[in-house]
Amino acid sequence: MKKFRIQNGQIFDERGSFHEGSLYFIGEKIAAAEEYRASKLEEETVDAGGGYVIPGLVDIHLHGCAGHDCCDGTAEAIRAIAEYELSQGITSITPATMTVPEEKLMQIARAVREVRAVAAAGDCRRGATLQGLYMEGPFISEKKKGAQRADDIRKPDPAFFQRLQELSGGAIRTVALAPETEGAMELIRALSDSVTVSIAHTEADYETACEALRGGASQLTHLYNAMPPLLHREPGPIAAAADFEGCKAELICDGVHVHPAAVRAAFRLFGDDRIIFISDSMEATGMPDGEYELGGQKVFVKGRRALLADGTLAGSVTNLADCVRVAVKEMKIPLTSAVKCAAVNPAKAIGIYGEYGSLTAGKYADLLILDRNLELKKIFRHGVSV
Numbered sequence: 001m002k003k004f005r006i007q008n009g010q011i012f013d014e015r016g017s018f019h020e021g022s023l024y025f026i027g028e029k030i031a032a033a034e035e036y037r038a039s040k041l042e043e044e045t046v047d048a049g050g051g052y053v054i055p056g057l058v059d060i061h062l063h064g065c066a067g068h069d070c071c072d073g074t075a076e077a078i079r080a081i082a083e084y085e086l087s088q089g090i091t092s093i094t095p096a097t098m099t100v101p102e103e104k105l106m107q108i109a110r111a112v113r114e115v116r117a118v119a120a121a122g123d124c125r126r127g128a129t130l131q132g133l134y135m136e137g138p139f140i141s142e143k144k145k146g147a148q149r150a151d152d153i154r155k156p157d158p159a160f161f162q163r164l165q166e167l168s169g170g171a172i173r174t175v176a177l178a179p180e181t182e183g184a185m186e187l188i189r190a191l192s193d194s195v196t197v198s199i200a201h202t203e204a205d206y207e208t209a210c211e212a213l214r215g216g217a218s219q220l221t222h223l224y225n226a227m228p229p230l231l232h233r234e235p236g237p238i239a240a241a242a243d244f245e246g247c248k249a250e251l252i253c254d255g256v257h258v259h260p261a262a263v264r265a266a267f268r269l270f271g272d273d274r275i276i277f278i279s280d281s282m283e284a285t286g287m288p289d290g291e292y293e294l295g296g297q298k299v300f301v302k303g304r305r306a307l308l309a310d311g312t313l314a315g316s317v318t319n320l321a322d323c324v325r326v327a328v329k330e331m332k333i334p335l336t337s338a339v340k341c342a343a344v345n346p347a348k349a350i351g352i353y354g355e356y357g358s359l360t361a362g363k364y365a366d367l368l369i370l371d372r373n374l375e376l377k378k379i380f381r382h383g384v385s386v
Helices: 033-038 075-087 102-120 158-167 184-191 206-215 236-243 260-270 320-329 335-349
Strands: 003-012 018-026 029-031 043-047 052-055 057-062 090-095 133-136 172-177 196-199 248-252 275-278 290-294 297-302 305-307 367-370 376-381
Touching: 003 367, 018 033, 029 033, 052 335, 057 075, 057 133, 057 172, 057 275, 057 320, 057 335, 075 090, 075 102, 075 376, 090 133, 102 133, 102 158, 158 172, 158 184, 172 184, 184 196, 184 206, 196 206, 206 236, 236 260, 248 260, 248 335, 260 275, 275 320, 275 335, 320 335
Parallel strands: 003 043, 003 052, 057 090, 133 172, 172 196, 248 275
Antiparallel strands: 003 018, 018 029, 052 367, 290 297, 297 305, 367 376
């Protein structure tokens, strides 16, 4: 075991700002300066070159990358996703399902349980930490299904969810659903104490969304997308979420899903304490243009855009680290806000902030060094240089 000091960097702190200084960690955990100086372990110094030292990013909503998808339902696919994500500076993930048949969801749950069990035994396979599973569908509105398959949509069902949760070993962290569907309010009340319930793929009006939020929903899945727009006489779920201070909103900053002006408007509505950057990435992320698949449907990728045959947007092909760069460089979001939205807020949303999401003594040493142009220079995961 060694102790590390990162010097000559702009360190991101829990107050949401940067300060010039050094960061210390011993083994896999970040250390206070006093503890570091008292340690007799061999020291290694890393020069940040005047760049930024930030927490490892946390993507709580991605479907795939590098030619693999969570819905492949195999441990191999999930490990491949985790390895690509880590290589880009995303150190924690909760991959997302789609609206697919029950048998496929069960297969995914078993695969997630297997990967987490192996990691807990000490074999992390060089990938991002698999923090759990994001369940997007099948409890959604057909009219707002987006790139989800209509044939596999089903009514909210607590018994169905519990079967999946047990198979996954308790790995499901987030359940996304349409609150206006039959049985949704009952499911929200039943689940909100144990998982995050997110309003998603919905036709809900303002009053219905407010009822869901009072019942325990606390998140909005990919803000603006697959939901009614914010109108002055029909404000819908966006205004409802903004009115509830405990509600966070996911946002895709890939330059395709949301116009830069709408991103800036979201920050004025919610503030940078309540926005969670997500990638919503699909298997074409990190791959060349061409034909791919998402949830059993063909997807055609060109540049940053992924479309179904009918022109429907089908997830993103931009990883979370690149979303941060787009937000800062193209959308004029402050870097401090972007880091909060891509590391701090998602870690809080899935209940791991006690160990991840900031550069605080006692937490895992998951961190990135970026140059002044925000390009990735070094990655540490659990104190190990990647």
